[in-house]
Amino acid sequence: MMSEAETAFSIRGLDLWYGKSQALKSVTADLPARSVTALIGPSGCGKSTFLRTLNRMNDLVGGVRIEGSVLYDGVDVLSPSTDVIDLRKRVGMVFQKPNPFPMSLYDNIAYGPRVHGVKDKARLDDVVESSLVRAALFDEVKDRLHESALGLSGGQQQRLCIARVLAVEPEVVLMDEPTSALDPISTAKIEALLDELKRDYTIVIVTHNMQQAGRVSDRTAFFLLGELVEYAATKELFFNPADERTENYISGRFG
Amino acid sequence: MRNGAKRSQAVAFGAIRFLSVLTIVILGLILGFILFKGLRYSSVERGTVLAMAEREPDGFVVVVNAGRDMETASWDELYGMFSDEYINWAKLDGGADDLLPVAVDPASEDGAAVEAFLFGSEDAGGYPLWGGLVRFAPTAAEALAIVASTPGAVCVVAADSVVAADGVVPSAAAAGAGGVKTLGIRRLAVAINSDVSDFVGDSYLEDLSDDDLEGLFSGRIRNWAELGGPDLAVAPLAPPEGGALAAAWERAGLSGSGGGSADSGAEGMAAYLSGLYDTSGAVGPAFALDASLAGIPTAWLTRRVSGWNLTPRFILEAPRLSGKTGGISSIILNTLFMVLLTMAMAAPIGVAAAVYLVEYARDGRVLALLRLGTETLAGIPSIIFGLFGFLFFVDVLGFGFGLLSGSLTLTLMILPTIVRSAEEALKAVPRSMREGSLALGATKLQTIGRVVVPAAMPGIATGVILAMGRAVGETAALIFTMGSDYQLADGLFSSARSLSTHVYLLFAEGVSFDKAFATATVLVVVVLGINLAAKRVISSMSRSGAARQGNA
Numbered sequence: 001m002m003s004e005a006e007t008a009f010s011i012r013g014l015d016l017w018y019g020k021s022q023a024l025k026s027v028t029a030d031l032p033a034r035s036v037t038a039l040i041g042p043s044g045c046g047k048s049t050f051l052r053t054l055n056r057m058n059d060l061v062g063g064v065r066i067e068g069s070v071l072y073d074g075v076d077v078l079s080p081s082t083d084v085i086d087l088r089k090r091v092g093m094v095f096q097k098p099n100p101f102p103m104s105l106y107d108n109i110a111y112g113p114r115v116h117g118v119k120d121k122a123r124l125d126d127v128v129e130s131s132l133v134r135a136a137l138f139d140e141v142k143d144r145l146h147e148s149a150l151g152l153s154g155g156q157q158q159r160l161c162i163a164r165v166l167a168v169e170p171e172v173v174l175m176d177e178p179t180s181a182l183d184p185i186s187t188a189k190i191e192a193l194l195d196e197l198k199r200d201y202t203i204v205i206v207t208h209n210m211q212q213a214g215r216v217s218d219r220t221a222f223f224l225l226g227e228l229v230e231y232a233a234t235k236e237l238f239f240n241p242a243d244e245r246t247e248n249y250i251s252g253r254f255g
Numbered sequence: 256m257r258n259g260a261k262r263s264q265a266v267a268f269g270a271i272r273f274l275s276v277l278t279i280v281i282l283g284l285i286l287g288f289i290l291f292k293g294l295r296y297s298s299v300e301r302g303t304v305l306a307m308a309e310r311e312p313d314g315f316v317v318v319v320n321a322g323r324d325m326e327t328a329s330w331d332e333l334y335g336m337f338s339d340e341y342i343n344w345a346k347l348d349g350g351a352d353d354l355l356p357v358a359v360d361p362a363s364e365d366g367a368a369v370e371a372f373l374f375g376s377e378d379a380g381g382y383p384l385w386g387g388l389v390r391f392a393p394t395a396a397e398a399l400a401i402v403a404s405t406p407g408a409v410c411v412v413a414a415d416s417v418v419a420a421d422g423v424v425p426s427a428a429a430a431g432a433g434g435v436k437t438l439g440i441r442r443l444a445v446a447i448n449s450d451v452s453d454f455v456g457d458s459y460l461e462d463l464s465d466d467d468l469e470g471l472f473s474g475r476i477r478n479w480a481e482l483g484g485p486d487l488a489v490a491p492l493a494p495p496e497g498g499a500l501a502a503a504w505e506r507a508g509l510s511g512s513g514g515g516s517a518d519s520g521a522e523g524m525a526a527y528l529s530g531l532y533d534t535s536g537a538v539g540p541a542f543a544l545d546a547s548l549a550g551i552p553t554a555w556l557t558r559r560v561s562g563w564n565l566t567p568r569f570i571l572e573a574p575r576l577s578g579k580t581g582g583i584s585s586i587i588l589n590t591l592f593m594v595l596l597t598m599a600m601a602a603p604i605g606v607a608a609a610v611y612l613v614e615y616a617r618d619g620r621v622l623a624l625l626r627l628g629t630e631t632l633a634g635i636p637s638i639i640f641g642l643f644g645f646l647f648f649v650d651v652l653g654f655g656f657g658l659l660s661g662s663l664t665l666t667l668m669i670l671p672t673i674v675r676s677a678e679e680a681l682k683a684v685p686r687s688m689r690e691g692s693l694a695l696g697a698t699k700l701q702t703i704g705r706v707v708v709p710a711a712m713p714g715i716a717t718g719v720i721l722a723m724g725r726a727v728g729e730t731a732a733l734i735f736t737m738g739s740d741y742q743l744a745d746g747l748f749s750s751a752r753s754l755s756t757h758v759y760l761l762f763a764e765g766v767s768f769d770k771a772f773a774t775a776t777v778l779v780v781v782v783l784g785i786n787l788a789a790k791r792v793i794s795s796m797s798r799s800g801a802a803r804q805g806n807a
């Protein structure tokens with residue numbers, strides 16, 4: 001089925017250097033739309049770097065040099081002429097540590113629509129509510145929308161950050177270890193949420209948790225030392241890895 | 256080993272505790288001292304008459320406009336009002352009005368009586384010395400009407416021409432010209448024989464306090480040498496019984512001995528005065544005019560007076576005579592203008608510079624130079640800023656001494672503080688906050704304006720408020736730039752003085768220590784108020800979520 005799915009990101013020969021050290025080596029892959037792709041691999045293998053290339057967050061780091069091509073929906077992501085604002089609007093991102101803004105819940109979620117020019121109060125109300133509902137947070141916080149977001153628990157804050165991304169109506173949500181700072185219950189809630197979200201969104205998630213990758217993802221990519229070693233349907237990669245290094249990693253021999 | 260470590264820890268802990276308590280005690284002492292000196296004045300007043308005031312001396316009343324800030328006048332003051340010693344009220348009650356002495360024409364019978372009261376009768380050697388300012392009215396009623404309608408007027412009339420005890424005159428009230436009131440007159444002096452008051456060698460009779468007077472008349476002090484005078488026995492004389500002098504003497508609370516002659520008429524009085532004149536070592540009460548006409552010296556008297564220094568009037572009234580009298584209302588307002596103007600320039604520029612340094616400037620030589628510049632500026636003494644401000648703003652740019660020059664100088668002075676604190680606050684905003692905003696498709700400017708600066712706001716506000724405190728307390732940078740006019744500023748180029756400059760000038764020019772302390776108290780309260788307001792602003796910001804970054 002996967003092979004028939006439409007492609008969201010088409011990556012060809014992607015090389016990336018931080019100064020002189022190469023963090024990504026000739027990565028080639030097609031990430032399918034409306035499904036969950038997991039990125040796994042030992043620490044420092046380039047998962048975050050790869051993820052941040054997809055919405056050009058690496059622009060913020062000085063001394064980065066990139067070669068190769070990344071196409072999203074026909075748009076050349078890496079081209080200097082690409083509208084980064086529009087790209088990031090379509091390709092949202094959730095970070096490892098919850099990073100709510102120091103303002104009310106409402107303002108946090110309305111932030112994205114507002115910077116994109118939405119001023120109408122009724123429409124903002126709608127967006128805030130529907131985003132919170134989709135992020136499975138609405139019932140817990142509906143009475144305190146105008147209180148500071150910093151008063152939420154870590155798990156709630158992370159779901160708020162997801163709702164904040166959803167509020168700008170992206171097509172893709174990139175997640176960099178979204179549950180690594182959370183307790184098991186919050187983690188379970190977010191995993192359940194991913195299952196819901198993949199019907200409408202393309203999701204790329206970095207995780208260190210092999211079980212999590214197995215539970216939530218449709219396809220999995222295994223990175224090692226900046227190289228994309230193996231990229232296949234999750235079940236296949238876990239139960240029938242083609243590469244010896246993948247097998248070693250999955251069976252816990254390194255990383 | 257263990258015990259030794261424990262002991263040294265205990266000693267260190269004790270020392271720290273002791274020092275911190277000491278600091279707090281010293282702080283409390285300083286604040287308490289300034290507040291006490293600011294709230295109460297207590298000074299020694301020196302004069303030749305006792306504090307006791309008569310409402311109707313010899314059946315006359317001294318009437319002034321009800322608006323005057325004066326309750327009693329000494330005989331010298333009264334005499335001076337009618338002999339051109341004063342031309343306005345500044346030295347009398349601190350008021351700004353011109354003085355207008357009014358009297359009934361001495362050609363009339365009433366007028367002649369007043370003349371005798373003020374200057375002494377011809378028999379007693381008096382001589383009318385009317386000043387040129389005096390305006391003569393045909394009748395007492397007309398004189399009173401003038402006083403009722405002229406803020407700076409004063410008149411002396413027979414007591415029975417004023418009807419009501421509260422001093423409201425029917426004719427004046429009917430004219431709808433406002434009220435009048437009577438002044439109490441202090442004219443009871445202590446006359447001493449000239450043997451006592453003259454220099455003898457290098458000794459000279461010192462000023463007499465209330466306690467000295469009590470001693471002289473109760474018999475406790477028997478020799479003038481005890482008071483620094485010559486070696487002469489004290490010979491207290493009592494005034495003729497039943498007369499006005501004896502009554503006043505009794506009211507002053509000093510008539511211990513009694514035993515004056517029974518003749519309270521003019522002859523008895525003359526005998527009493529010549530007793531004072533002739534008797535070596537004599538001392539006794541005398542009205543100031545009588546003593547001077549009789550050529551008897553009077554002693555210098557001192558008494559401690561105290562009262563409220565910092566009054567609502569002091570805050571609400573404009574200063575007069577360089578702040579010697581009046582209040583500080585215009586100075587408070589000028590300070591406010593100065594601070595607002597300074598902050599309106601310094602806060603936006605400082606925050607913008609900090610944003611540039613933190614968010615835009617690339618590390619490099621320019622940035623390093625800028626950093627060095629701000630750090631050096633922050634350490635330069637404010638007097639240097641004052642000199643620079645004088646040369647540049649006052650002179651080269653030609654702004655002159657005024658609010659604008661002063662505020663610009665202060666702006667330069669406090670900018671480094673604001674830039675540095677804002678820089679720190681901006682740097683403390685976590686990267687994840689910026690990334691979160693950028694990842695939502697916000698531009699860099701939006702990110703800075705809507706997330707980074709608001710998140711740094713408590714820190715920025717703290718820096719701005721600290722800088723504001725520095726501006727309010729600044730003196731040296733302002734003396735050469737803002738001028739020292741104590742009137743309310745009427746424009747950007749108007750010379751003005753701030754509260755702290757006022758305190759400095761009151762001291763430096765020896766205008767009034769009491770007023771300096773009262774102003775200092777206001778300054779301290781203003782600074783405390785600014786700090787408290789700052790705390791509230793910051794804590795309310797924290798409540799709305801801008802202070803800590805959750806579990807970041």
Ligand SMILES: Nc1ncnc2c1ncn2[C@@H]1O[C@H](COP(=O)(O)OP(=O)(O)OP(=O)(O)O)[C@@H](O)[C@H]1O
Nearest residue numbers: 018019023041042043044045046047048049050061
């Ligand atoms: N800003 C940077 N500047 C220089 N080198 C960097 C930078 N960010 C990452 N690197 C390097 O690039 C390599 C890949 O880093 P990356 O963060 O992508 O790894 P990761 O797979 O996400 O690791 P982790 O699982 O620990 O998050 C690492 O060797 C890292 O040290």
Ligand SMILES: [Mg+2]
Nearest residue numbers: 047048049176
């Ligand atoms: Mg990572």
